[in-house]
Amino acid sequence: MNSEAINFKDKLSLINEHWSPKVITEMNDYQFKLVKFEGDFIWHDHPETDETFIVIEGDLRIDFRDSLVHLSTGEMYVIPKGVEHKPFAENEVQILLIVPKGIKNTGHEGGKRTAENDVWI
Amino acid sequence: MNSEAINFKDKLSLINEHWSPKVITEMNDYQFKLVKFEGDFIWHDHPETDETFIVIEGDLRIDFRDSLVHLSTGEMYVIPKGVEHKPFAENEVQILLIVPKGIKNTGHEGGKRTAENDVWI
Numbered sequence: 001m002n003s004e005a006i007n008f009k010d011k012l013s014l015i016n017e018h019w020s021p022k023v024i025t026e027m028n029d030y031q032f033k034l035v036k037f038e039g040d041f042i043w044h045d046h047p048e049t050d051e052t053f054i055v056i057e058g059d060l061r062i063d064f065r066d067s068l069v070h071l072s073t074g075e076m077y078v079i080p081k082g083v084e085h086k087p088f089a090e091n092e093v094q095i096l097l098i099v100p101k102g103i104k105n106t107g108h109e110g111g112k113r114t115a116e117n118d119v120w121i
Numbered sequence: 122m123n124s125e126a127i128n129f130k131d132k133l134s135l136i137n138e139h140w141s142p143k144v145i146t147e148m149n150d151y152q153f154k155l156v157k158f159e160g161d162f163i164w165h166d167h168p169e170t171d172e173t174f175i176v177i178e179g180d181l182r183i184d185f186r187d188s189l190v191h192l193s194t195g196e197m198y199v200i201p202k203g204v205e206h207k208p209f210a211e212n213e214v215q216i217l218l219i220v221p222k223g224i225k226n227t228g229h230e231g232g233k234r235t236a237e238n239d240v241w242i
Contacts, residue, residue, distance in 0.1 A: 005196040075126040
């Protein structure tokens with residue numbers, strides 16, 4: 001059994017691109033993914049699952065069609081399944097995502113912003 | 122829809138006891154729980170699920186029957202299902218737990234250290 005803790009800052013130092021979540025560990029059929037956002041993403045939703053955002057460092061805004069939420073360092077938010085959302089970060093923000101295995105970052109929208117899944121760091 | 126982020130420090134300030142996890146939000150059939158540990162817990166396991174520990178502030182040791190892991194602020198560890206473990210904190214440590222709904226803190230051991238489930242803050 002691996003008896004090493006996972007250090008978020010150490011793992012984040014290995015990420016050099018934006019909008020490309022990297023898996024750091026799994027819990028049952030869920031994955032924990034670190035990602036750096038900067039700028040605007042696309043509108044999308046995940047019809048089959050909730051999606052958890054935990055901000056490790058920085059500021060994040062998540063727009064919904066009828067509201068928005070601001071998250072800062074040490075804050076979290078769970079987006080209910082099926083709710084359209086669009087993340088935005090004026091400056092780089094470092095995030096821990098929790099979603100079931102196999103869920104795409106762009107949901108069913110697809111397109112060029114879709115990141116490869118199951119890339120571990 | 123609730124559009125307020127959950128701030129870990131704000132929620133932790135509402136917890137005045139040790140070893141008593143409080144629910145802060147849910148993702149699908151999982152719960153996020155904040156808890157403060159100090160001292161020694163009991164040996165137990167969760168035969169039906171992995172269990173995730175994220176250290177918000179402080180230092181935590183988790184003993185296994187044949188090894189151990191040290192976690193500090195900004196670190197996480199996923200305990201595989203069925204693996205016996207015993208958390209220990211020399212000084213108070215503040216932790217975010219992620220487990221499916223209905224899982225007891227003492228697993229199937231039970232006893233007086235078993236905390237009430239589904240207590241929200």
